[in-house]
Amino acid sequence: MALEHAILVSLLEKPGSGYELARRFDRSIGYFWTATHQQIYRVLKRMEGDGWIDVREMPQQTRPDKKEYSVTALGRAALSQWLHEPIELESVRHDLAVKIRGAAFDDPAALIREVERHHQAHTDRLTHYLAGEWRDFTGPGAPGTPDAGRELQHVVLRGGIAYERMTLAWLDDVLVTLRRLGPAR
Amino acid sequence: MALEHAILVSLLEKPGSGYELARRFDRSIGYFWTATHQQIYRVLKRMEGDGWIDVREMPQQTRPDKKEYSVTALGRAALSQWLHEPIELESVRHDLAVKIRGAAFDDPAALIREVERHHQAHTDRLTHYLAGEWRDFTGPGAPGTPDAGRELQHVVLRGGIAYERMTLAWLDDVLVTLRRLGPAR
DNA sequence: GGACACATGTAAACGGTTACATGATTGT
DNA sequence: ACAATCATGTAACCGTTTACATGTGTCC
Numbered sequence: 001m002a003l004e005h006a007i008l009v010s011l012l013e014k015p016g017s018g019y020e021l022a023r024r025f026d027r028s029i030g031y032f033w034t035a036t037h038q039q040i041y042r043v044l045k046r047m048e049g050d051g052w053i054d055v056r057e058m059p060q061q062t063r064p065d066k067k068e069y070s071v072t073a074l075g076r077a078a079l080s081q082w083l084h085e086p087i088e089l090e091s092v093r094h095d096l097a098v099k100i101r102g103a104a105f106d107d108p109a110a111l112i113r114e115v116e117r118h119h120q121a122h123t124d125r126l127t128h129y130l131a132g133e134w135r136d137f138t139g140p141g142a143p144g145t146p147d148a149g150r151e152l153q154h155v156v157l158r159g160g161i162a163y164e165r166m167t168l169a170w171l172d173d174v175l176v177t178l179r180r181l182g183p184a185r
Numbered sequence: 186m187a188l189e190h191a192i193l194v195s196l197l198e199k200p201g202s203g204y205e206l207a208r209r210f211d212r213s214i215g216y217f218w219t220a221t222h223q224q225i226y227r228v229l230k231r232m233e234g235d236g237w238i239d240v241r242e243m244p245q246q247t248r249p250d251k252k253e254y255s256v257t258a259l260g261r262a263a264l265s266q267w268l269h270e271p272i273e274l275e276s277v278r279h280d281l282a283v284k285i286r287g288a289a290f291d292d293p294a295a296l297i298r299e300v301e302r303h304h305q306a307h308t309d310r311l312t313h314y315l316a317g318e319w320r321d322f323t324g325p326g327a328p329g330t331p332d333a334g335r336e337l338q339h340v341v342l343r344g345g346i347a348y349e350r351m352t353l354a355w356l357d358d359v360l361v362t363l364r365r366l367g368p369a370r
Numbered sequence: 371g372g373a374c375a376c377a378t379g380t381a382a383a384c385g386g387t388t389a390c391a392t393g394a395t396t397g398t
Numbered sequence: 399a400c401a402a403t404c405a406t407g408t409a410a411c412c413g414t415t416t417a418c419a420t421g422t423g424t425c426c
Binding site: 017018019020037038041042060062063064065066067 | 403404405406407408
C-alpha cells in the first residue's frame, strides 16, 4: 500500500485539504496513482491518528470551512523509512488485453471500435500531459531555476508521456491486426 | 472485474485445473493479469455455480487427482457479452513514481539502487518475453499457419514487450536524473 | 530426511469502489 | 430554477492479499 505515502508526498509538496488532495489525484498525481475522496478522507483520519499529519481548521467566508493537513516530523520519518524499503514490481492488469485474446472466440472486428475509443482517450491524456509539461517545465513561463523537486516531478511526468506514446503505438498495432483478421472471418 | 473473463479466455484456449490456471497466470497471462491460486479457486467455484464452466474429475496415478474445467455454452455467451461492453481505461498505480517524487524530501541518491533493481527485473522480463516470442511466434519452430488466436496472442505479447522496452528507457532517464541530483545535495 | 512440484482448499484482514448524505456559494 | 464547484463524511459491498492447512510423489 502506498496511498498513505502518496498523500505524504503530496502534502509535503504543498499542504492542503482532503478535497484538494482528491483533485490533485485527478490531475498531476493521477498519472501514477488514483484515489477517490472517500478513500482519502478515511486514510487522512488514520494518518492523523498515527501522528503522521497535523490538521488546522481553516474558516472561510465565501466557501465551506476546510481542514488543512500538513506533514509532521513523524510523517516525514515514516516516508523516509518507506523510501529505503525495496518495493515489488508493479503487477499489470490490462482488461483490454484480456478482451483481445478473448476476441479469438468471438468476432475480432467487433473490438475495433472499443480499441479506437481507447486510442482516443490515450491521445487526450497525452495531449493533457504535454500541455502540463509545457506549462510547468519546458515552456517560456516555467521557472528556469534548477530544483531537485521539480526535476523529479518532471522525470515522473516524462514517464507518463512515454507510457501514453507506447500505448498509442501498440493500439495502432492492435488495430492493424484486428482489421487484418476481421474481413477474413 | 475481469478475472472471471480472463479465466474464461484461458480455459477456452485450453481446459485445465485451478492449479494449472494459477501457473498460467504466473507465465503467459501474467503480463496482462495476475491472480493467486486462492483467488482462482474461489472464482472457479462461483463460475461453476453460475454454469459458466463444467468440471471433470481427473484421477491421476502418480500425482494428486485434479479437476479439469472447461467452458460451457453459457460461459461463452457471458464472455461474448462482456466483449461487447465498453470498459474503463486502466488506472495506473506506480509505487516507484511515488518514491521518485518523495525522494525530493529525502536523499535522491538513496533511490539509485532501488531503481537499478527494478531495471534489472524489467530486463529479465523482457528477455523472457522475447524468448517466448521466438519460441511461439517468430522462431523457426513456430507454426507457419495463420490463425486468428495466435495472431491475437502475439499482438498482446508485443504489447508486453513494448511496455518493458518503454519502462527500461524511462528507468534510464530516471537514473540519469537521480545521478545528476545526487552529488549536488 | 528434506526440499520441491503437484493439487486443493479455508479464514481473516485489508483496501478500494459504489451508493448515499448534507449543505453553502457561484454562475447561467 | 438548475447545475457546478467547494467541502466533508458514512455504510455496504466486493475483490485482493496473506496466513494457515493438508496431503502425495519425486528427486537428491
